Amino acid sequence: MKLICLLTLALLMGFLAGAQKFTNQQPDNPTKSKAPTGTHQLSCEVEARHKIQCGSASISSSDCRDINCCHDGHMCYYGKCVTLQCTKDGQMIVVVARESTQPNIDFESISFHANEPRCRPVDATSAFAIYQFPITACGTVIMEEDGVVIYENRMSSTYEVTTGLYGAITRDSQYQVLLQCKYAGFSTEAQVIEVGQVPQPNPAAAPGPLNVELRLGSGVCTTKGCVEEDLAFRSFYEDSDYPLLKVLRDPVYVEVRMPARTDPNLVLTLGRCWATANPSPHSVPQWDLLVDGCPWVDDSYQTTLVPVGPSSGLLYPTHHRRFIFKMFTFLSTVVNNSGKGGATDPEVRSPLTRKVYIHCDTSMCQRLFENNCEPTCFRKRRDLVRDTFQNTYKYDSTVVSSLEIQYKELN
Template sequence: IICQIPYRLFCLLMAAVGIQAQQTPSINDTQIINLTPGLATQCGFSFKFDPMGNAMFFASLQNCFSQNMDDKMFSLVMQFRLPGNHMTEDPVYRVGKTCSYTPWTSREILCDRNYMEASEQSIQAVASGYKMTAVVFSPSKNVMNVDEVQRKGYAIANTPTRLVLRSPHNAEETYLQNVAGVPMRVLSTSTFFEQKWLVTRVDATAVCPTPEVITWYMPKHIDPLFSSDAFTMLEVYMGIDAKRLDTEEMAARNYSVLVTEAHIIVEIPVGAVGGYFKSHIQDDQYFVTYTIEPMLELLWIEEVAHENTSYKVLFPITTPPMARPPQVRNYTVPEQAVFVLELGTFNLDVELLNITFPTMVLTVAECNARGFNVQEQRSPDNTLKTFRMEVPFSDPVVFKERRAEQGVTTFTLQLIYGLVIFPEYAPFSHSAVVDAVLLDIVPPSVTGNCDQENFHITVDYRNQEPFFVVLVGKRLLNHEFAQQYLTEGDTDFTITLPFSSPDAVFESVHSSSVRSRLDVALLNPYNNMTIKYFSLACSFLKTLTECFSNGTMTALAVKVESAPGLNPGQLTLSDPACGPTYSDDRFAYFHFTVNSCGTTRKFINNVMLYENEISLPDELEVNCSHPFFRLKVSCYYVANITRTLAFLTRPRDNEPFAETGTGRLMVRMRLAQDASYNTFHQEEDYPVVRYLRQPLHFEVELTTSSDPKVALVLDHCWATLNEDRDSRPRWNLIINGCENPEDPYRVVFHPVEADARVHFPSHVKRFEAYMFSFADDAVEPSGQVFVHCDVVICDASSPTGGPCSGQCVNQDNLKRGRSCFMLFRPWQTITELIGR
């Protein structure tokens, strides 16, 4: 053993035999510990073979088994067993060494082939009386105690003056970071130490490079192919699998080609498109290799011989095996009472065969049948996979331990994943132990009472966060339900529900009361287990039968719990022809006279008793599938009684009359597309373009009235060049309900007939005007033209003359409505007419 300072012990074992890592023991005093690959990574050991086949072992000075003397001297004893010819016992070699190392720097970091190690000076933190309590990993902020850190494959320890942290390169809490263009693996932690009321923290970070790039050096001057040193390289191309790639494809795949004086250098990221990963097993440890076959095409010309040469080489490259120890990621939320685990990450050639639990071995299909929901999940680029499973805390494979003094219950799941690599069918396994701690929560209390109409249920969850859902009857308490019936307090809430709510059930019915019951259950939202069950039953005064002095009766039949299959709509009175006036799935309401529907009458002293019975028809009651239901209803009337009623009369002072009121009527004017008046221009059609001699078809309609006695009459219509109805110039189209006599192109009125759109022809007026009407010698209109109309609303049943006698009749003493303009613009105006 040689002391390689700084920081490592080195042992060269001169032997031409292959030594398996798990066959290499280590000795600490008299205790022999088998140094497996996993333990070697966790404790700071590594090995390799030199070109002669000699095994070379390396150990960190601060490995798990060295004797540390004040961080100055380190002693290690190891024992090697070399496999022989199986005829005799394997020889054992025992070696030991003591190394010194001073002085230490404040922070020392070691990157070995299978682990990374950080050593931080922490004299105060490791002083007497301080206890290591927790480790926080960044950036995930996961918090673990020391035992959990060790179980996950990390190593953390105190020496007399230092804190030592060690991790596999691909541990769950490590992450990749690009540092100056170089991908590096980072582990960052904060370790907390406590002493009574004092807390101190020591940060430790390790950063190590990763073998993430393949570099291929090709000589630029291939001597056997050249007759002289004078040549010119004309072309250099790169390809994959004998296919040439252009510059864009190379950039997309992050390939690079660099031509120097002596070499052509090709760099390919490990995992780049064009290659593939393959899984391997060595000593039950998972490794991967990456294989890719790059190609170089060179074209050069020798200046002396003036000969050009095309040179192509395909060069398969496979990386050395890279350790990819599987990690079990624990996504368990204890309150959900389910272990949620994810094992990965693997290449696509790995399959999960079975899972071994302490009491049984289950295949994947058997796990899913048991409810473990084992699923294979793939990465977005479909190159990697993980295996996810869910195991309920309630399953027998989970070990449960209640710690009453701590008020918690611990759930432990031990399992071994059985995996295989295809197509070689190479088996391997990965074991894991996961724990979950659940606080023993005091169940909430449920109480209740009733008033004359309602149930009142109070749930007290005692200063704890509600961890349950509420089932009221058969309905979950959701947001809408809570808004209507729930009142919240600081540590409780109250549900107030009517006794007739569909969520309650009727237990029994009496002549003047109904007994109703409300069931409430508090459920675990993750497994639907009942945390608390509460039932409240009360009798509510309710008049089910009413008797009226005019000889009619009403009765309400209620569906009770003992008759769950009853259809109230099938109930009848004694006469099967008398069914319910109203019914639903819970009630049937009957209304009948006392001398109908089979009602019986008998006299008792001075009282008449009328009785009837509500039941199912005989043909349904004989069927055993229908429940038995009978409800007797009765009314008592006094046989002989006198009532006195007094009233006075007096003549009317005057006759009633109708008082004049005020109302609003809406009128609209539209421009039709043609003389059929079936389609009209919409808002987006405006402004509408028309040329001289082209007609314009207008329709004016009373839109809000359904009174057939109302008639609409056009009084005046005219056109202007802007929106102002009083602007000049002005072209009159209709004057006093008639065509403008001075207009050579007079408007034409069109009759209106009732059709599917026009229900009241008296509400609609149509007329046709020509574009000549908007021009004269003095003014030539251009741009937009606006049309305005004044209308008169008349009582068609009582014409008063003037315009109300029909179109073209002049009268000046009428209340006229005034419309807004209608224009050859993209909007439609609505007119409000106010009249008395």
């Protein structure tokens, strides 16, 4: 998708007057302000019949440009972009041009962080959609930094995904921006930022190969009544502890994490997790632990998924995945042909090796709405229907493996 307008930034010095509907009425003009640096050039080639007035009818051309609108010498109007205005009485007004993207965005696919009835357009034409709602509605998040109150929402578009044997594609525009209204004293700043262009918190969050670690929890219960699963992931085995020795059916606590990312909207996802008798993830035999992120149903001792939420104490819970499986050993098959008349006796199975290695196919997922990026075993049926048009983007995949685990026999 090509974004015609990558970043719209309107700095409004002084509050806008109370919000009014766009049909035949506009908010009062903001006072003139210095145009922010780094603002991308607007596309002002809007047909006369599609022009929607921006600001009051008497606004000057310079003031019109200062609020990132276009002026043709007679009228101030919205360009082919996404424009945000934050009003004195606490309203967000968002004007979206269909030609904000190439191919053009489908207005029906647009939604905000929370889909409430009042988050739908208050007016629309064939070229523009107009939204207006209280700054605390539609899932807006409120933050405060150095005396500045920030109201942040997220506007996204869904897209249809077509999946083949070896990949997935879409032919729809994919669009996601952050909308921020910043209130400080008697000044307001309205900011529209394309997600993906947002500066990362530090270099560790910069784009790059997916760095994933697989480690095994070593915590144990030492007091009566404690829950081992709650303590198992509080400490982890070091490389010097391997090979680990486990009794058959002992729980093995597995955590997969991406330690070098600091974007809270990224979610680590697990596809298939499996075990092998050799270090190579492609070796055979293999035994599935998770399939599509869910416990393999044909295992009589099914793997247990461990939710990782805010109560875990982790800074970025979505960057961690945890599960538990029961220790096992691979078996070889030996056919005994010593029976009379060349008859073949039943198969005799014996341990193939005492070694087990764990592997997981992982990827990063961009979370756009609550509960996205979760495996289907966590979702209700009505959520699965949305998968065809789900606002989820998965990228960067890699396979991560454990060191050697061995089973031991009790004497």
